[in-house]
Amino acid sequence: MSSTPVIYSTAHLAHEGLIELQDGVVMPCYEMPQRAIAIRQALKAEGTYRFATPLEHGLDPILAVHDVELVRLLEHVWADAVEAGVTHGTRALIPDTFRTAAYVHGQASSQLPDSGPARLGAFCFDTATPIVAGTYEAARAAVDVALTTAERVLAGDRLAYGICRPPGHHAGRSLFGGYCFFNNAAIVAQRLVEGGASRVAILDLDYHHGNGTQQIFWERGDVLYVSLHADPRRAYPYFSGHAAEKGSGAGAGTTANFPLAARTDVEGYAAALDDALRRIADFAPDAPLVLSLGFDTFERDPIGDLALRTADYARLARMVGGLGLPVVALQEGGYAIDAIGANAVSFLNALRDALPATAGKT
Numbered sequence: 001m002s003s004t005p006v007i008y009s010t011a012h013l014a015h016e017g018l019i020e021l022q023d024g025v026v027m028p029c030y031e032m033p034q035r036a037i038a039i040r041q042a043l044k045a046e047g048t049y050r051f052a053t054p055l056e057h058g059l060d061p062i063l064a065v066h067d068v069e070l071v072r073l074l075e076h077v078w079a080d081a082v083e084a085g086v087t088h089g090t091r092a093l094i095p096d097t098f099r100t101a102a103y104v105h106g107q108a109s110s111q112l113p114d115s116g117p118a119r120l121g122a123f124c125f126d127t128a129t130p131i132v133a134g135t136y137e138a139a140r141a142a143v144d145v146a147l148t149t150a151e152r153v154l155a156g157d158r159l160a161y162g163i164c165r166p167p168g169h170h171a172g173r174s175l176f177g178g179y180c181f182f183n184n185a186a187i188v189a190q191r192l193v194e195g196g197a198s199r200v201a202i203l204d205l206d207y208h209h210g211n212g213t214q215q216i217f218w219e220r221g222d223v224l225y226v227s228l229h230a231d232p233r234r235a236y237p238y239f240s241g242h243a244a245e246k247g248s249g250a251g252a253g254t255t256a257n258f259p260l261a262a263r264t265d266v267e268g269y270a271a272a273l274d275d276a277l278r279r280i281a282d283f284a285p286d287a288p289l290v291l292s293l294g295f296d297t298f299e300r301d302p303i304g305d306l307a308l309r310t311a312d313y314a315r316l317a318r319m320v321g322g323l324g325l326p327v328v329a330l331q332e333g334g335y336a337i338d339a340i341g342a343n344a345v346s347f348l349n350a351l352r353d354a355l356p357a358t359a360g361k362t
């Protein structure tokens with residue numbers, strides 16, 4: 001049996017010591033290095049995954065999706081903060097003043113503050129996405145992980161998996177938040193388009209709506225974004241992910257959202273996934289499927305409220321495999337550290353077994 005490539009970088013380890021403000025309480029960030037470590041250990045123990053480090057891809061693929069101002073800010077803000085004495089070199093940077101649409105409504109000025117840390121509030125949308133000394137390098141490495149994973153699939157593997165940390169699907173063109181800085185899945189999809197694909201599909205199975213991915217491709221007819229997620233009427237990120245959001249302009253009809261009720265179990269989830277997969281099949285992608293894979297749908301996830309069990313991921317993966325498309329699987333969320341490895345094994349083993357042997361030739 002051939003082994004499945006897994007791309008992993010140790011750069012994420014320096015994106016650590018994170019805190020977030022949730023419900024008025026400062027607490028350790030749920031998005032912690034142990035997540036990726038646990039997944040890696042569980043796949044290693046399987047013995048059927050071959051591990052590789054990512055190739056460096058430089059900034060161009062990131063700038064194809066993100067505003068250069070966002071990229072520059074993330075690159076320099078930590079050093080700026082240390083120089084200005086803002087963090088004392090230890091405290092994570094979290095913006096406290098946000099340039100919301102309501103703030104700037106009716107004002108002509110787009111002038112931003114001179115100081116890097118003060119500028120963060122113009123590019124960030126929450127208090128859950130702290131920046132520390134190793135954040136930029138980790139975010140860059142996560143993009144390299146994603147792109148290298150895609151290259152394995154383009155080279156003929158039916159499935160490759162990138163342990164992207166930090167995750168990416170909440171990051172928009174000029175926006176970071178939701179533990180995400182660069183949108184790994186969007187960068188891969190864009191790369192596939194630039195490589196000649198005319199129809200690329202992204203399937204997002206994270207518990208949360210991928211507001212960033214939706215935004216980036218909102219007016220694009222060549223990239224279909226399909227997401228199953230907790231209904232934003234009750235769940236983060238609150239302001240996107242409704243079923244009525246379907247894209248606009250050239251992208252009208254190429255966004256599809258499937259909001260889910262609290263405690264949705266595998267039966268309800270599979271019914272929505274069946275509809276989602278039909279949308280993808282109708283779109284007829286001519287590139288590998290880009291899969292934003294989150295395990296915060298798990299029944300014991302500390303920040304989710306769905307009810308999937310470890311064995312359920314195998315069933316869902318077989319459904320995804322039924323598309324017959326090769327899959328670039330990229331890690332997004334999932335915060336039940338004690339189960340995330342088993343959940344990844346359940347999903348990936350089943351997906352590998354479900355994919356037709358010839359899929360890698362697509």
Ligand SMILES: [Zn+2]
Pocket residue numbers: 206207208294296332333334
């Ligand atoms: Zn999530």
